[in-house]
Structure formats: C-alpha cells, structure tokens
Amino acid sequence: xxxxxxxxxxxxxxxxxxESTIPFLLHLKAARADLLLSVVLYLxxxxxxxxxxxxxxxxxxxxxxxxxxPTCLYTVLAVLTFVVVRLAGSAIKTDGGVQSAAVAFAxxxxxxxxxxxxxxxxxxxxxxxxxxxxxxxxxALGTAIAAPAVFSVLRRLDKALVPAEGxxxxx
Amino acid sequence: MRSLLRRYREPIxxxxxLALPFAIFAAKARxxxxxxxxxxxxxxxxAPMEKAIVGVVAGVQDGxxxxxxxxxxxxxxxxxxxxxxxxxxxxxxxxxxxxxxERLKRLLQYADRQSPTRLLxxxxxxxxxxxxxxxxxxxxxxADGVREGAPVIAPDGIVxxxxxxxxxxxxxVQLIVSPTSAIxxxxxxxxxxxxxxxxxxxxRCKLEYALRTDDLQExxxxxxxxxxxxxxxxxxxxxxxxxxxxxxxMFTAAEVVPAVNFSRLDEVMVVLDHFPIPTGSANxxxxxxx
Numbered sequence: 151x152x153x154x155x156x157x158x159x160x161x162x163x164x165x166x167x168x169e170s171t172i173p174f175l176l177h178l179k180a181a182r183a184d185l186l187l188s189v190v191l192y193l194x195x196x197x198x199x200x201x202x203x204x205x206x207x208x209x210x211x212x213x214x215x216x217x218x219x220p221t222c223l224y225t226v227l228a229v230l231t232f233v234v235v236r237l238a239g240s241a242i243k244t245d246g247g248v249q250s251a252a253v254a255f256a257x258x259x260x261x262x263x264x265x266x267x268x269x270x271x272x273x274x275x276x277x278x279x280x281x282x283x284x285x286x287x288x289x290a291l292g293t294a295i296a297a298p299a300v301f302s303v304l305r306r307l308d309k310a311l312v313p314a315e316g317x318x319x320x321x
Numbered sequence: 322m323r324s325l326l327r328r329y330r331e332p333i334x335x336x337x338x339l340a341l342p343f344a345i346f347a348a349k350a351r352x353x354x355x356x357x358x359x360x361x362x363x364x365x366x367x368a369p370m371e372k373a374i375v376g377v378v379a380g381v382q383d384g385x386x387x388x389x390x391x392x393x394x395x396x397x398x399x400x401x402x403x404x405x406x407x408x409x410x411x412x413x414x415x416x417x418x419x420x421x422x423e424r425l426k427r428l429l430q431y432a433d434r435q436s437p438t439r440l441l442x443x444x445x446x447x448x449x450x451x452x453x454x455x456x457x458x459x460x461x462x463x464a465d466g467v468r469e470g471a472p473v474i475a476p477d478g479i480v481x482x483x484x485x486x487x488x489x490x491x492x493x494v495q496l497i498v499s500p501t502s503a504i505x506x507x508x509x510x511x512x513x514x515x516x517x518x519x520x521x522x523x524x525r526c527k528l529e530y531a532l533r534t535d536d537l538q539e540x541x542x543x544x545x546x547x548x549x550x551x552x553x554x555x556x557x558x559x560x561x562x563x564x565x566x567x568x569x570x571m572f573t574a575a576e577v578v579p580a581v582n583f584s585r586l587d588e589v590m591v592v593l594d595h596f597p598i599p600t601g602s603a604n605x606x607x608x609x610x611x
Contacts, residue, residue: 217454
C-alpha cells in the first residue's frame with residue numbers, strides 16, 4: 151500500500167510537469183487540461199476514503215505549488231472535489247473511456263466555477279463576481295479529453311500493484 | 322465515546338483534511354506567499370525536469386527549422402534585404418527626430434524621470450500547472466538577482482511581475498491577465514490615466530477608472546504610467562477594445578487586448594534595477610549647463 155501511495159504521488163508530480171510544459175510547448179491558450187483534477191476524480195471513484203482524501207490533498211498541494219495560486223486554494227478544492235464525487239459515487243460508475251471524460255468535463259466545470267468564486271474572495275473585482283465561461287468551457291474540454299488517459303495510467307498502476315501487494319480497492 | 326469515534330473515523334478524518342487547508346486558505350490567502358522547505362525541495366525537483374523537457378523539444382524544433390525546413394530561405398533572404406534597406410532609411414530619419422527631440426527637451430527643461438534600467442534575459446521553461454493559473458516559470462532566480470515584485474517585460478510589452486515563488490535558479494512570474502494584477506496605465510494618444518486589471522482571461526484585461534470625460538477610443542495604445550513599485554514608464558500594455566460609454570456614472574467601461582501573446586513567449590526580460598529618479602534631482606541634472 152505504501153508503494154502505491156508513493157507511486158501515485160510520483161504520478162501526480164509527473165502530471166504536474168506535463169501540465170506545465172505541454173501547454174507551453176504547444177502554445178495552448180485555453181484548452182488546458184487539469185490533469186491533477188483527473189487524478190482526484192480517479193481516487194474518489196476507486197480509492198479508500200481515508201487514503202483517497204489524503205492523496206487528493208497532496209495532489210491539490212502540488213497543484214498549488216506549481217500554479218502560484220493563493221495558499222491552499224487548490225488543496226481545498228481537491229479535497230472538496232474528492233468528497234463531492236465520493237458522495238455522488240454510487241450514481242457515477244466509470245472505468246474510464248467516454249464515461250470518465252463526461253465525469254471529468256462536469257467536474258471541471260464545477261471545479262473552475264468554485265475556483266473563480268474563491269479567487270474572488272482573494273482578489274475581488276469592482277463589478278462583483280463575473281464567471282468567464284469561455285476559458286472554463288475550454289479547460290473542461292481539455293480535462294475531459296485527457297481524463298481517459300490519466301484513468302488508464304492509474305488503472306494500470308493499480309492492476310500492477312494489486313497482485314503484488316495483496317491490496318483490495320473499493321471498486 | 323471511543324466507539325462513536327471509531328464508527329465515524331472516516332468522516333472525521335475527511336472533515337479534518339478539508340478543514341485544515343480551508344483554515345490555512347482563509348488565514349493566508351490575502352497575505353504574500355512564502356515557500357517552506359518542502360515547497361523548495363519539490364520545486365527544485367520539478368523545475369530542472371521542466372527545463373530539460375522544454376530544452377529537448379526546443380532542440381528538435383531548432384533542428385527542424387534550422388536544417389530541414391529551409392526551402393524558402395532564398396526568397397525570405399531577398400525580402401529581408403529589402404526590409405533592411407527600408408529600415409536603414411527609417412533609422413536615419415529616426416536619428417534626426419531624436420536629435421530634434423533632445424534639443425526641444427533641453428529647451429523645455431523637460432525631465433525624463435525614467436532611470437536607466439538593468440535587464441536580465443530569462444528563458445521561459447513552463448507555465449502554471451493549473452489551467453486557471455496565469456503564471457510562467459523562468460530559468461532565473463535569486464542567484465541571478467531576481468527579486469519578488471520585479472517587473473518582467475517582452476519586446477512587445479509588459480508580461481507580469483515576479484512572485485514570491487523564487488528559488489536560487491527559478492522564479493514564477495504572475496501575468497498581467499491574472500485577477501490579482503492591476504497596472505496604472507496612460508493612453509499614448511491622450512495621456513489620460515486609467516488602470517488595467519486582469520480578469521483571468523489570457524486574451525483580455527479590463528480597463529478601470531477611465532474617466533467618462535476622457536476621449537477613449539477603440540485601438541488606443543495604453544502604456545505603463547510608471548511609479549515606485551510598478552513597471553518602468555512608457556512600456557506597451559495593450560490596445561483598448563469594446564469601449565462602452567454609459568450615459569451616467571464617472572467611468573467608461575472598456576477592455577484591453579494585451580500587447581504580448583502570452584502563449585508564445587520563449588524568452589522574457591526581468592527588470593532588475595528600476596528606481597525612478599526623484600523629481601528635484603532629475604530637473605537639476607537636466608537643467609545643469611553642459
């Protein structure tokens with residue numbers, strides 16, 4: 151189990167590097183995928199509660215660190231996303247593919263909106279909170295496209311580790 | 322009691338994991354960021370990898386553009402030679418205008434309060450990991466003299482300011498389109514003052530505090546107004562679009578298209594030293610007999 155935690159954290163670090171470099175190299179303006187959000191979604195749908203929440207917190211912390219966001223903004227959002235998706239878990243059953251893309255798209259829309267709300271708390275605009283729908287939509291689309299790949303990586307990791315460690319995940 | 326705790330162990334644990342970062346966010350969100358040792362270790366691990374990835378891809382791109390994709394070089398070379406001749410003609414007329422400007426400045430005892438600035442060229446190695454962040458990471462850090470708040474510019478205009486995320490070799494730059502950014506601006510055409518504020522959209526900023534009585538027009542170029550703690554004076558911020566003059570109220574609503582294309586920045590310049598000269602001393606030095 152410890153090996154899995156370490157590997158998931160390494161995957162998070164690797165994805166944060168991919169998130170930082172690929173949009174820069176491809177000159178992407180808007181359709182940027184939130185890969186660490188996909189990790190949180192996978193954890194919420196496949197992991198134990200305690201371990202998943204802790205790993206989500208770590209994923210959020212890495213996102214915070216590499217985004218120069220207000221302290222703990224993405225950490226709060228990651229754990230909150232984990233809790234919400236976990237509570238809705240019985241209604242959401244996905245093993246990847248199109249289903250995971252749909253879940254990631256919806257989660258990213260909500261995640262971005264809540265992020266904008268919390269950002270407004272830190273840097274209030276003079277005319278009040280205004281949600282910029284265009285970047286939120288494109289970011290959600292990018293996340294939806296990337297989510298099946300992230301799910302696939304994590305599922306392969308779990309498949310490789312389950313026989314070795316004898317662990318049983320929730321679903 | 323113990324059995325109750327055991328029974329609700331998971332919800333209590335998750336509630337704690339949610340409450341802890343939220344408490345830190347509520348307490349520290351509006352305060353300047355600071356890196357703890359763990360942050361520094363993680364950034365020291367990830368930044369060189371990002372630099373290596375970008376370096377490898379840039380090397381491949383350079384190879385392609387430098388050796389393989391050279392089919393139209395001859396035509397381009399001829400066009401560039403023609404452009405160069407035009408540029409020489411422009412340069413000589415600019416030199417004349419510059420001399421005339423200098424003479425007029427002395428006559429008017431005009432003080433250019435802009436001190437010479439020291440610029441440091443920095444390679445951009447990554448963008449912020451989250452799609453909602455508006456930051457760049459540059460391969461220059463405190464060891465190169467980069468400090469928090471240092472303005473960062475590009476040939477086309479201003480880029481942003483260095484945040485507190487600085488290690489010895491790397492620094493994070495908050496772009497002017499970030500919602501936390503606000504820059505005093507002046508119109509090049511009318512010299513009317515306003516503030517350009519980021520709204521979290523990489524293609525647009527918002528113009529604030531532009532007086533309704535000012536003659537603000539579509540396409541007006543906005544420049545930095547300068548001042549202590551801000552960008553050096555006279556750098557391009559962007560052009561005004563979507564001007565909407567309301568019949569009432571003090572201010573005109575408008576948007577600003579940034580002069581810099583943030584998705585195509587390979588190198589930027591960090592302004593290391595920029596201290597506006599005090600008015601009195603500037604006037605004294607300009608006005609002194611030469």
